Amino acid sequence: MTNAVLNPWLIGELSAMLASLEQEHPREALPPEAERPLYARWKTWLWPHESDEGLPPLRIILVLDNLAGHLSYDLMRWFFKHGVMPLYTPVGGSWLNMAESVQRIIVPRALAGQHPQNAQQIIDWLEPARAGLERRSHALCVEWQTA
Numbered sequence: 650m651t652n653a654v655l656n657p658w659l660i661g662e663l664s665a666m667l668a669s670l671e672q673e674h675p676r677e678a679l680p681p682e683a684e685r686p687l688y689a690r691w692k693t694w695l696w697p698h699e700s701d702e703g704l705p706p707l708r709i710i711l712v713l714d715n716l717a718g719h720l721s722y723d724l725m726r727w728f729f730k731h732g733v734m735p736l737y738t739p740v741g742g743s744w745l746n747m748a749e750s751v752q753r754i755i756v757p758r759a760l761a762g763q764h765p766q767n768a769q770q771i772i773d774w775l776e777p778a779r780a781g782l783e784r785r786s787h788a789l790c791v792e793w794q795t796a
Contacts, residue, residue, distance in 0.1 A: 652718035660727055663709065667731055670708055679706050694734045708732035754778055 679685070682701070687693050691701035694710070711728070713719045715737050728735050754774055765771045 652721060656718060656721065656724050659724075663711070663731070663733060667708055667733075676706055682706070691734070694736065704729055705732040707734055710734045710736060712736050712738065714738050750778070751775065 682690055682692075685707075688710070689707055691704055691707050694707075695701060709732065711733050713735055718724070719735070719737070725735065727733075755771070758774060765774070
């Protein structure tokens, strides 16, 4: 049941992002695939045996967890048809703790009605936490060196 709600919502959000990208950077104005930076090429993200033939230009790299609904055929087909490359987090990946830390900062702001309009706003929200972590790490290093 949740896939029936979440997948259409996700497609709606991605459609709005793609429409905005298309206005700012029309597909016709994009350089050919071979001239794009490596991160903006399908071949960088696909398995070696997979082909990028017939795919539109890569527009968004979307990081998702491994919920079964995110692996549905219909959703995957929509992603690739619209230039969205899904990357799935590894199950039990140690870096997930970092992602959860970011969520602890962003989710309360979203629930309070704050919605970032660009990447810089998210960076600004996360910067105080990063600076605090850096200060704590430095203090631990100094403590370790003097012990």
